[in-house]
Amino acid sequence: MSETASVADVPAQTIDVAGTPVALRRRGEGRPLLFLHGAGFTGRWLRFHEALAAGADVIAPEHPGFGATADQEWLEGFDDLVLHYDDVRGALGLDAPFDLVGYSLGGWIAAAYAVVYPERLRSLTLVVPAGLEPPVADPFAMLPEQLVATMFNDLANVGEVMVDPEDLDVAVHLYEEASTLARLVWNPRYDRKLERRLRRAACPALVVGAEHDRFAGDEQAERYAALLPAAHLERVPGTGHALVIEQPERTARVILDFIGGLA
């Protein structure tokens, strides 16, 4: 691990969201930025979070069934998550338009939120979002090492997020997170209605793509950028689908520059 890899931990706090205890981490000053995580890399404050917190009040909740937020019986689909995150917004008192950022699965959730509640958003940033098309690689039909090899183009920082799958607690927790993920995306693996609905998300938008995304596919980021009314696409050189781990500071800088440049 390099020197820059050490990041001061931000412990999770628990807030009550309409009766559901939600684990979240929060650091930074400035405008509130709600970050929705992907299907992995949960349970910790990442270098990427820290880099974002240099320019915003970063609020990073964990989805039900991920990290330290317990799985919820009511969670069956994306519509439940959209309503849940509007409840999270209410619980946090985000009454003025705020900046929403989602990575991978979180990008899909953010897009689903944006088409239902476009007036709530100051901006929308989707980082290698899923949801418009099925992933080009089947995430449920890979060994853990194949998944890593597909998601990362640059393995330099992979040690920061490596867990020991031989550890029983880790194995069970990962399986439980994947089980929640399956409930959401096993079938279908994309939302065929989203394509038409994205026209509703009219706020300024940024799509952050990888240089070469062998997981979600390179075209998906382009499709999002084309379908959102006020979006542009930026790719982070040298990265794959795990760009928030591969190039955390650079990816965060792209997002902060975009948000900072808004009127």
Place this chain on the structure above:
Amino acid sequence: MSHLQFFHFGLMPYPHIPPGEEIESTWVTLSNSHYDPVEGHRLYNEYLDQSVLAEKLGYDGTCVNEHHQNAYGTMPDPNVMASHIIARTRKIRVGIIGNALPLHGNPLRVAESVAMLDVVSGGRVISGFVRGTGMEYHSTRFNPAFSRERFWEAHDLIIKAWTQPGPFEWRGKHYDIPYVNPWPVPYQKPHPPIWLPGQGSMETIGEAARRRYPFMMVFAPIAFTKLNYDMYRRAAEEAGYEPRPEQLAFCVGTYVAETDEKAHAEAKDHIMWLFHNGLKIPDYHWFPPGYVTGRSLRGMLMGKAKFNMKPHTELTYQELLDEQYVIVGSPQTVAEKLAIYTEELGAGIHVGAGMQVGDMPHWKVVKNMTLFAEEVMPHFRPPGNQPAWERGEPVPGAVQPDAVPA
């Protein structure tokens, strides 16, 4: 020696595929371009002749099951095969072990098909219910995370459809049917015996025990089978009763020949096909997310570590014998090994007696089935070596008057 009922079981494999080490899986992704229907025609008819032979040889039953898109067992519709066997037999019990309930859009179709078979056969059907393997959730894209919920809702719907006069309305989470009113209803009352074959998920074992359904372990080492039987007994105890041997089944293929040496020489290659080719399945196909609970997964992983359980493809022939995944030998040897299941584990149903495995040719299957029936079965039966259906014994799992919880 203790009593045992013997059920013939053919998986109906399609053995002409590349070696296990050359393919990702014998399921899901193995191209069906390997399947030659002319060869399939020959194989199906040999396999069906073997099922029919089970009656002539006095087996207590013969079984079929449901699997999709694989070479391990080419029986996507077990009810079709059961229908064929029923038409060519008179008395033998036919176990469908089972229909994979969550893999069907409307479970009433299963209720109808099984009821038809039960009526046509005059009440010879055993209705096994399974969830389908993890592989089948990859193949069909039914959601494994809803598999358990769909299984039990479908089960409850089918039992109600078989036992309550229709029409009635079913309003569930996964199925919503305005007029549940199947014609016909089953011949056996209140309904055919229900069996639950499983892989050792705690939830399934507990539910099976509470409902007094026979539970069957499939292709497991004997130590793991014992652990799961103990779990069943504990759940039964909590429900206030002691399970009978006929509630505990084990699926273990057997091969019997004149001597131990001859049996090994004749069976080994075919058994290795089953475990190294037929069961070539990566973990991600076996256990898609949500297929078992985290709690069950923890139990299974701990069990695997405790008993040093290897993937099927890594087991040597000697390990398969030592851990009793299979039983091979002279009639005396096979009877002694089966007696461990009856004496030490308290089991009462053996499934897989004389079973065809892998690329075993017809002549060996007939020889094995015949020797098993004539030389092994008498050790576990009253004098006369008659099957249960001649002795007038109830089918294991038939609903008994004492089944109503006190």
